Amino acid sequence: MAQGENFGRGTSGSGRMVLVEFVSANPTGPLSVGHGRQAVLGDAIAKLLSAVGYTVSREYYYNDAGRQMLVLGESVRARYLELLDEPSEFPEDGYQGEYIRDIARALVEQQGESLKGAADHLPFTQKAEEVIFADIKSTLDRLGIRFDNYYNEHTLYEQGLVDDVVTNLRQQGLVYDHEGAVWFKTTEFGLEQDRVIIKSSGEPTYRLPDIAYHREKMRRGYDWMVNVLGSDHIATVPDVMAGIKALGYEPEKVTTVIHQFVTLIREGQQVKMSTRKATFVTVDELLDMVGVDVTRFFFLMRKADSQLEFDLDLATKESQENPVYYVQYAHARLCSIERQAREKGLDPDALSGVDYTRLELEEELALLQAMAGLPSFLDGAAEALEPHRIVFYLQDLAAKFHGYYNRHRIVGEDQELSRARLALAGALRVVFANGLTLIGVSTPETM
RNA sequence: GCGCCCGUAGCUCAGCUGGAUAGAGCACCGGCCUUCGAAGCCGGGUGUCGCAGGUUCGAAUCCUGCCGGGCGCACCA
Numbered sequence: 001m002a003q004g005e006n007f008g009r010g011t012s013g014s015g016r017m018v019l020v021e022f023v024s025a026n027p028t029g030p031l032s033v034g035h036g037r038q039a040v041l042g043d044a045i046a047k048l049l050s051a052v053g054y055t056v057s058r059e060y061y062y063n064d065a066g067r068q069m070l071v072l073g074e075s076v077r078a079r080y081l082e083l084l085d086e087p088s089e090f091p092e093d094g095y096q097g098e099y100i101r102d103i104a105r106a107l108v109e110q111q112g113e114s115l116k117g118a119a120d121h122l123p124f125t126q127k128a129e130e131v132i133f134a135d136i137k138s139t140l141d142r143l144g145i146r147f148d149n150y151y152n153e154h155t156l157y158e159q160g161l162v163d164d165v166v167t168n169l170r171q172q173g174l175v176y177d178h179e180g181a182v183w184f185k186t187t188e189f190g191l192e193q194d195r196v197i198i199k200s201s202g203e204p205t206y207r208l209p210d211i212a213y214h215r216e217k218m219r220r221g222y223d224w225m226v227n228v229l230g231s232d233h234i235a236t237v238p239d240v241m242a243g244i245k246a247l248g249y250e251p252e253k254v255t256t257v258i259h260q261f262v263t264l265i266r267e268g269q270q271v272k273m274s275t276r277k278a279t280f281v282t283v284d285e286l287l288d289m290v291g292v293d294v295t296r297f298f299f300l301m302r303k304a305d306s307q308l309e310f311d312l313d314l315a316t317k318e319s320q321e322n323p324v325y326y327v328q329y330a331h332a333r334l335c336s337i338e339r340q341a342r343e344k345g346l347d348p349d350a351l352s353g354v355d356y357t358r359l360e361l362e363e364e365l366a367l368l369q370a371m372a373g374l375p376s377f378l379d380g381a382a383e384a385l386e387p388h389r390i391v392f393y394l395q396d397l398a399a400k401f402h403g404y405y406n407r408h409r410i411v412g413e414d415q416e417l418s419r420a421r422l423a424l425a426g427a428l429r430v431v432f433a434n435g436l437t438l439i440g441v442s443t444p445e446t447m
Numbered sequence: 448g449c450g451c452c453c454g455u456a457g458c459u460c461a462g463c464u465g466g467a468u469a470g471a472g473c474a475c476c477g478g479c480c481u482u483c484g485a486a487g488c489c490g491g492g493u494g495u496c497g498c499a500g501g502u503u504c505g506a507a508u509c510c511u512g513c514c515g516g517g518c519g520c521a522c523c524a
Contacts, residue, residue, distance in 0.1 A: 067523065192449075193520090203522085235450085235451090301461090302460065308460095309460090325486050330487095332484075337484090340483045392461060402487055410483060412483085
């Protein structure tokens with residue numbers, strides 16, 4: 001207990017440098033529920049690694065050029081022209097969300113009709129990126145997530161690092177030209193087929209800058225790199241790892257955490273999510289409905305490998321029943337006990353002379369044992385990159401405590417016993433506070 | 448067709464680097480507020496751990512095959 005907020009913090013990381021890359025959504029639209037899961041998962045992993053002694057950096061990698069952004073810009077342009085009653089052609093695979101209209105409206109207000117004859121999509125794309133990135137960052141902010149670095153793919157091109165990768169690979173004979181495109185011999189690394197890294201149009205595919213980016217991570221000297229990705233990006237991993245290996249670095253230093261999709265249930269129906277369609281639910285909407293604590297807790301209640309079913313009706317309507325309150329209530333209850341003790345003249349923080357041998361009940365020993373196991377428990381969770389274990393640990397500890405509380409008085413007639421139990425309660429309060437903080441959930445003193 | 452993930456109680460899921468009678472929440476039924484917070488506690492489960500083989504003293508856990516669901520298999524990211 002004397003360790004206070006430091007209790008439970010392991011040392012297995014021993015100061016090693018680890019980079020956690022997550023979210024990495026390109027600014028084409030607001031964060032959807034799927035991104036939300038990744039954001040919360042990545043952030044919890046970062047917090048967990050930090051808690052066991054790693055020096056952690058969080059990074060958001062994005063690309064604000066390329067085809068996606070072109071389509072985005074053209075989508076805005078079409079809406080802009082619509083607002084001006086000009087003839088327009090909405091891209092076939094354009095972004096249909098209402099936010100595109102909002103951006104177009106803003107452009108009309110700020111620029112009037114001056115962009116009517118714009119030569120290209122750039123002014124539209126730029127405005128869209130500005131607005132959308134601000135939105136994404138505000139959503140992340142609401143979730144309590146901060147990044148240490150936003151890495152723009154542009155940087156790689158500006159510094160010639162992309163070309164350099166091609167040159168390097170070509171010198172090693174790992175690259176060849178075929179049908180106007182440049183191919184990387186991924187089959188040399190045991191993969192099924194070779195992959196195009198530069199299209200016949202001269203543009204690189206995502207693989208090339210991705211490889212260059214990972215080489216930069218390697219060069220920056222991290223001991224460990226964790227990438228959090230959605231299951232739809234799973235196919236990119238082997239190619240990038242092959243690239244890293246080809247360039248002389250150790251792919252073993254990279255661990256990829258793949259999380260499965262979030263299935264949304266609304267009014268008993270499954271909601272299919274698509275960034276381009278207007279049907280997806282945003283993280284902002286989720287936060288409006290259930291709040292940060294419930295959102296974070298819910299996203300961490302399942303291991304990354306499992307698909308996560310998020311029943312919006314249940315989450316909104318029955319939020320009182322949500323397990324997050326069960327754990328928070330344990331914390332609030334412990335705070336309340338300490339308040340009561342102070343009113344009766346007992347100082348919960350005065351630990352000297354406490355006779356711990358008075359804690360002899362089976363339940364008390366079980367609580368002590370559970371708390372004592374926290375450091376090694378966290379080491380295990382960190383090593384496995386599985387923050388959901390913390391959620392289960394807290395629920396379990398809360399159940400133990402609530403049961404104990406209902407059967408036995410903490411502050412009672414016997415002063416010695418009361419002091420010993422208060423010390424136990426204080427330790428529990430600290431463990432709940434630290435655990436909840438670790439998953440980014442608040443620690444209310446009253447509810 | 449190939450690769451990865453999942454398949455455990457009515458529902459949503461833990462447990463899976465092998466170990467004793469397989470757990471939680473929700474839902475359902477019945478109890479508990481004159482003493483530290485009832486957002487709580489106590490009691491109530493006949494589960495083919497998807498199926499079939501295999502390894503082992505021992506398998507929900509490891510291996511193989513099959514079935515069912517998800518995600519991939521681009522000169523999109």
